[in-house]
Amino acid sequence: MTVMTCDSLSQLLGAIARLPERPQGEINFFSSGGRGYLENPTSDLLALFMGATSQVPCWLSKALLHRLAGRGLMETSDLEQVDWHSVAAEREVAYKADQAEACKRLDLLVEGNNFVLGIENKVYASATSNPFEVYQSLLQVRSDNRRILQCVLRPEAKSSDIPPNWPVITYDELVTQALALYGADVAVQPFSKWQVFYSEFLQHLRTLGNPTRSRVMDQEARTLVLQNFQLLKQAGELLQQFEEELLQEGVSRVTSALAGDGIDTAISTRSQAWSNGYRALRFFPANWAQTIPEANITLAYFQDMDAADGAVGFEIFLYLNRAFIQERQEAIENAFHEAGASNRYAWSCAEKPWVEGGKTSYLGFKVWANSYTREGALQALGEFAQWAQMVVFRETLKNTS
Known part of the structure; x- marks a missing residue:
C-alpha cells in the first residue's frame, strides 16, 4: 500500500495546481436564477413559449411539431396546414376518467386548428x-376530430418507463430543431425581450439535457488520476476525516451551549454539499424540534484564500420554519440585529434575514465569526446556538405554554 508522505502529497498538489483550468460553460438566466432543474418551473417555461399567452410567440410548439414530423410521427401535410396564430398551450390540464378516482393532470396540452398535442x-x-x-x-375528449399527437419531453432518450405510443423527444432534439427555425422565426418580427428569453431558455434546456458535458475530464487530468489513484484516495480520506472531526466538535459546541441554558438534548446531524461549493454541517437539537420542526443551525465551510489559518472559510446559518414563528418574526429579527451589532458575541451579522424554501418556508440567518479561523467559527457556532435558544426557542415555548 502506498503511504502518503508530505513530499508525495506536495508533488501531487503541485501537479493538480498545474492542470489547465477547464473553460466554464456559459451560464444562462434560468439555470443561474433559481430551481430551473425542477419539473414545474421548466414546464411553466415550456408552456410560455408554446402558446400559453398571446403575448409570446409559440416558437417552441412549432419546433416540437417540426421535430415530430421529422421523426415520422406527424404527417408533413398536417404540419403545412397548421395555423400558427391558432396555437395555444395549457398547463396542468385536469381530467377524471373514472368519477370514483381523483383528477389526473397532464403537464402540457397544446391545441391548433388541426391537432391536439399532449406532452408529459x-x-x-x-x-x-x-x-x-x-x-x-x-386527448380523445379534447380532440374534436383533430389529429391526436402525444410525446414525453425529457433530458435523455429513456423509454423503458413509458408506453410505446408516447415517443420520447429529448431536450437536445427539441433545442436543435428550435435553433434551426430560430432565424426564420425572429427575422419577420420586431425585436423583443422574448427573443432573448427564448434563446436563454433553449440554452437552459440544452444544459439540462447534457448535465455531464461540462464535467468531462481532459486527457491530462485523467492521466493524473490514473497515475496517482492511491494518493488521491488517501487525500479524499483526509478530507473526510477533517469533516468528521469538525462535525463532532460542532456537536460538542452546540451541546455545551444549550447545556449552559439548562438544556440536555440530543443533537442529530446531516452533511450536505451545496450548489455554491460549500460543505454544510447541519445540527438539529431535539428540543428545538419540539417547538419548531426542522429548526437547525449550520456550519458551512468552503474555499477562501483570505481565511486566517488556511484556505478554508466558515459561515454559520440558522434556519427556522416560518409557520411556527409568524407572530414573533419581527421581534426575532430585531433581536438578531441588536446582538450582531453589539460586542457581546463572537459573531457578527453578515446580512439581513431572508426567506427561502419550497413547500416549507424558512427564515434564514447568516453570521460570521469575528475571529475568521476554524476555532473562531466553532466558538461562534456555540454562541449563536445559545443566542437562538434564549431568543427563539425559550420565548416560543413560553408563548405556546
Missing part, C-alpha cells in the same frame, strides 16, 4: 407512475 415533461424523475391511459382519454 419529465426532467430527472421516472414516468412509471404517470397515468398515460388517462392522458389518452383526455
Whole structure:
C-alpha cells in the first residue's frame, strides 16, 4: 500500500495546481436564477413559449411539431396546414376518467386548428407512475376530430418507463430543431425581450439535457488520476476525516451551549454539499424540534484564500420554519440585529434575514465569526446556538405554554 508522505502529497498538489483550468460553460438566466432543474418551473417555461399567452410567440410548439414530423410521427401535410396564430398551450390540464378516482393532470396540452398535442415533461424523475391511459382519454375528449399527437419531453432518450405510443423527444432534439427555425422565426418580427428569453431558455434546456458535458475530464487530468489513484484516495480520506472531526466538535459546541441554558438534548446531524461549493454541517437539537420542526443551525465551510489559518472559510446559518414563528418574526429579527451589532458575541451579522424554501418556508440567518479561523467559527457556532435558544426557542415555548 502506498503511504502518503508530505513530499508525495506536495508533488501531487503541485501537479493538480498545474492542470489547465477547464473553460466554464456559459451560464444562462434560468439555470443561474433559481430551481430551473425542477419539473414545474421548466414546464411553466415550456408552456410560455408554446402558446400559453398571446403575448409570446409559440416558437417552441412549432419546433416540437417540426421535430415530430421529422421523426415520422406527424404527417408533413398536417404540419403545412397548421395555423400558427391558432396555437395555444395549457398547463396542468385536469381530467377524471373514472368519477370514483381523483383528477389526473397532464403537464402540457397544446391545441391548433388541426391537432391536439399532449406532452408529459419529465426532467430527472421516472414516468412509471404517470397515468398515460388517462392522458389518452383526455386527448380523445379534447380532440374534436383533430389529429391526436402525444410525446414525453425529457433530458435523455429513456423509454423503458413509458408506453410505446408516447415517443420520447429529448431536450437536445427539441433545442436543435428550435435553433434551426430560430432565424426564420425572429427575422419577420420586431425585436423583443422574448427573443432573448427564448434563446436563454433553449440554452437552459440544452444544459439540462447534457448535465455531464461540462464535467468531462481532459486527457491530462485523467492521466493524473490514473497515475496517482492511491494518493488521491488517501487525500479524499483526509478530507473526510477533517469533516468528521469538525462535525463532532460542532456537536460538542452546540451541546455545551444549550447545556449552559439548562438544556440536555440530543443533537442529530446531516452533511450536505451545496450548489455554491460549500460543505454544510447541519445540527438539529431535539428540543428545538419540539417547538419548531426542522429548526437547525449550520456550519458551512468552503474555499477562501483570505481565511486566517488556511484556505478554508466558515459561515454559520440558522434556519427556522416560518409557520411556527409568524407572530414573533419581527421581534426575532430585531433581536438578531441588536446582538450582531453589539460586542457581546463572537459573531457578527453578515446580512439581513431572508426567506427561502419550497413547500416549507424558512427564515434564514447568516453570521460570521469575528475571529475568521476554524476555532473562531466553532466558538461562534456555540454562541449563536445559545443566542437562538434564549431568543427563539425559550420565548416560543413560553408563548405556546
